[in-house]
Amino acid sequence: MSAPAQVAERGTPRRGGGYAKPRKAGGGNFELISWFFMRLSGLLLIFLALYHLVWWNLIVGVAHLDSQVVIERWNNPFWRLFNVALVTFAMLHGLNGARYSIEDYVRRPGRQVAVKAVVYTLVLGSLLVAVFALLTFDPAVLVNR
Amino acid sequence: MKTVTLTILRFNPETDREAAYREYRVDVEPTDRVLDALSKVKWYQDGTLTFRRSCAHGVCGSDAMRINGVNRLACKVLMRDVGDRVTIEPLMGFRVIKDMVVDMEPFFAQYRSVLPFMINDSRPPQRERLQSIADRERFDDTTKCILCAACTTSCPSFWANEEFVGPAAIVNAHRFIFDSRDEAAGARLDILNDREGVWRCRTIFNCTEACPREIRITKAIGEVKKAILYGSTAP
Numbered sequence: 001m002s003a004p005a006q007v008a009e010r011g012t013p014r015r016g017g018g019y020a021k022p023r024k025a026g027g028g029n030f031e032l033i034s035w036f037f038m039r040l041s042g043l044l045l046i047f048l049a050l051y052h053l054v055w056w057n058l059i060v061g062v063a064h065l066d067s068q069v070v071i072e073r074w075n076n077p078f079w080r081l082f083n084v085a086l087v088t089f090a091m092l093h094g095l096n097g098a099r100y101s102i103e104d105y106v107r108r109p110g111r112q113v114a115v116k117a118v119v120y121t122l123v124l125g126s127l128l129v130a131v132f133a134l135l136t137f138d139p140a141v142l143v144n145r
Numbered sequence: 146m147k148t149v150t151l152t153i154l155r156f157n158p159e160t161d162r163e164a165a166y167r168e169y170r171v172d173v174e175p176t177d178r179v180l181d182a183l184s185k186v187k188w189y190q191d192g193t194l195t196f197r198r199s200c201a202h203g204v205c206g207s208d209a210m211r212i213n214g215v216n217r218l219a220c221k222v223l224m225r226d227v228g229d230r231v232t233i234e235p236l237m238g239f240r241v242i243k244d245m246v247v248d249m250e251p252f253f254a255q256y257r258s259v260l261p262f263m264i265n266d267s268r269p270p271q272r273e274r275l276q277s278i279a280d281r282e283r284f285d286d287t288t289k290c291i292l293c294a295a296c297t298t299s300c301p302s303f304w305a306n307e308e309f310v311g312p313a314a315i316v317n318a319h320r321f322i323f324d325s326r327d328e329a330a331g332a333r334l335d336i337l338n339d340r341e342g343v344w345r346c347r348t349i350f351n352c353t354e355a356c357p358r359e360i361r362i363t364k365a366i367g368e369v370k371k372a373i374l375y376g377s378t379a380p
Contacts, residue, residue, distance in 0.1 A: 029338070031338070031340050031342075031344035032338060032373055032374060034344075035344055035370065035374075036374060103306075103340075104301075104302060104305040104306060104345075104347075105305055107305075107306070
């Protein structure tokens with residue numbers, strides 16, 4: 001079987017039958033991976049963010065939120081990592097969503113690169129600062145103040 | 146019989162610089178269709194009104210247009226369901242040739258790009274290629290597509306980027322990807338594993354809402370995404 005030339009615009013008929021794998025327009029599996037990441041991080045964020053919200057606002061309660069509670073949690077490596085996961089997934093999930101919107105609506109290539117550069121720098125820069133602070137900050141500084 | 150007002154977005158490239166709304170009052174029965182009302186305008190009031198129609202029974206997909214802001218087939222919408230004031234506009238995202246007639250060529254180019262035909266180079270059996278009921282069921286929904294473009298032109302991702310292959314092409318790829326008699330699922334999945342393929346779908350569900358054949362389009366697109374993720378069309 002061979003298809004009319006104008007039909008096989010992306011898949012090319014092979015000599016002897018079948019269809020050659022069409023060449024990718026670029027990007028490899030990046031879009032697939034980022035789609036899967038959105039599903040995974042979205043699911044994780046439901047639990048991470050919900051727990052964060054319920055713990056601080058309902059269990060501890062806004063009235064009892066003080067530096068002492070923060071210091072206690074910060075001293076526990078598990079909660080440090082919990083917060084690293086929360087901020088990392090939230091920022092990267094949001095960044096990928098922003099990338100979708102930029103690619104949908106900023107159509108001129110040069111402008112798209114410029115907008116992406118600004119957004120990526122801001123988000124990844126903030127994420128870096130947040131993770132650095134979470135992992136290296138010593139809450140004892142607050143106690144000794 | 147009652148009188149309704151049709152507000153139609155008119156555009157004639159030979160005389161108009163831009164499209165403009167014009168109002169027409171027509172007498173219709175509640176069981177008349179929007180297509181009947183349009184025909185009354187064309188036959189008795191303004192012969193220059195231009196729209197596509199062919200079977201007029203929801204099968205050929207010629208008369209998809211925006212009726213009160215949503216994509217519908219004019220031959221499947223009854224006047225009693227649209228009120229006394231009806232706004233009629235051409236499909237969004239395509240170049241308007243005249244009035245309701247839009248340039249469908251980009252749509253069909255995207256359709257052709259997903260190899261929407263049976264590909265099986267194995268030696269055919271003595272009789273037909275058999276298929277179980279369960280295997281047929283997997284793509285039953287997507288066989289219903291009539292290529293009216295109501296889904297693709299309701300999709301914000303398509304409005305933003307006409308290079309997006311669009312829901313209709315993905316539906317028609319799905320019809321063959323999940324057909325047990327077809328052998329080119331891999332090629333189609335490769336075609337759709339692209340920034341302008343399934344990944345530009347943002348799961349907005351406009352397509353599912355717009356489909357006059359009630360195809361669960363977003364579900365079909367999700368199945369294609371999963372098949373790409375798992376590298377398999379196995380259930």
